[in-house]
Amino acid sequence: VIENKLPMPDQDALAHSQRVRAYLEQQMAACPQLSFGDYMNHVLYAPGLGYYSAGNTKFGRAGDFVTAPESSSLFGWSLATQLVEVFGEIRADVLEIGAGTGQLAVDILQTLHDQNQLPLSYAILEPSADLIHRQKARLEHELPADAFSRVSWLSELPENFHGVILANEVLDAMAVECVRLNQSDGSVSQLFVVNSDDALAQHWAPASERVREAVDHRLGESRHLLPDDYATEINLSISPWFRSVAASMVHGLVLIIDYGYPRSEYYAPDRATGTLRCYYRHRLHEDPLLYPGLQDITADVDFTLVVESATEAGFELHGYTTQAQFLLANGLLERAEALVNRPELKSDQERFLISQQVNTLTMASQMGERFQVMGLSVGLEQPLLGFQKLDLAHRL
Ligand SMILES: C[S@@+](CC[C@H](N)C(=O)[O-])C[C@H]1O[C@@H](n2cnc3c(N)ncnc32)[C@H](O)[C@@H]1O
Secondary structure (H helix, E strand, C coil), X not given: CECCCCCCCCHHHHHHHHHHHHHHHHHHHHCCCEEHHHHHHHHHHCCCCCCCCCCCCCECCCCCECCHHHHCHHHHHHHHHHHHHHHCCCCCEEEEECCCCCHHHHHHHHHHHHCCCCCCEEXXXXXXXXXXXXXXXXXXXXXXXXXXXXXXXXXCCCCCEEEEEEEECCHHHCCCEEEEEECCCCEEEEEEEEEECCEEEEEEEECCHHHHHHHHHHHHHHHHHCCCCEEEEECCXXXXXXHHHHHHEEEEEXXXXXXXXXXXXXXXCCXXXXXXXXXXXXXXXXXXXXXXXXXXXXXXXXHHHHHHHHHHHCCEEEEEEEHHHHHHHCCHHHHHHHHHCXXXXXXXXHHHHHHHHHHHHHCHHHHHXXXXXXXXXXXXXXXXXXXXXXXXXXXX
């Protein structure tokens, strides 16, 4: 990610963003100030218009950001190793939430195919019609027929699910509310988006009761130790999401992989401007009102909220660790070594690329510690390989 001037969108992209603006204006005709969370939902997910729903290239070099499955197939290989272990105890069905380009599904299914361990089914739940279209084309093109024949796309969570649910970088893409603490009078402000002089503008107003209650609960007494004007985010989508996942799952495991922190670090005094950020063509910036519909908007995940929401919904915490330790415990290095030592690998350049991928996935300064893995289970007995090296549950 490069932090400098943003490139100008081309004419087609600007015309698309104008259509998103017109759609937002329609929404604002009914409700002149949109809470930031509603705005974020519209600009990311409005059917056919939002960032994830429209036909733009989002992932990879030509897009706006790179996720772990996009950086290396070693990621999917290591997750497949974890799946094989779980399939010893529960039914071998997989449900991937928010599958992006389909790269993770390709890597997992190809690995399981090569090991003769294909799951009974691999379902994908994806709200974006554009991404479903891309996923179908890619999986059909890249997977062996017997692996592809097990894949299906769902429009809602299934009933009576037994198996493993995977969500890589999904919770960070859910809408958040932005709040600011006024320490002089103890009040909480919430960010709204309004139309002002024909332009989108930010407007701070007293927080709704629901947001204030969430601030009181999540920040607790430590709230008084934070600096004046402390800005942060409150995710109101994660709890209802876990309730619906719990209603769907009878027996199995949910693996959440995302960037974030336990709550004490998330709402730390020195994180005084929050975690909300935007990505446009690999440039990181802080203006969510810019180019609506053309850029990704994301916020870190409060993993204490994840475990609270999941356990309230009926899950048990099965493990919590860093992405690095989860992947290493699932044999990432041994796999990388085997790839590097393949006799058909001739050039040092290819060897270098593999070691670079290992670094990207595991180094603390890259994805290794910024990304964390949490396992949440229903009726699962066995301890999991991925959580054997480092257990961070005490930090939640
Ligand atoms: C940042 S992308 C990550 C994609 C992919 N998992 C990866 O790692 O490359 C977020 C994905 O989550 C999906 N998503 C967001 N909210 C969702 C929800 N409530 N249910 C299912 N998918 C969701 C988006 O459409 C998108 O595919």
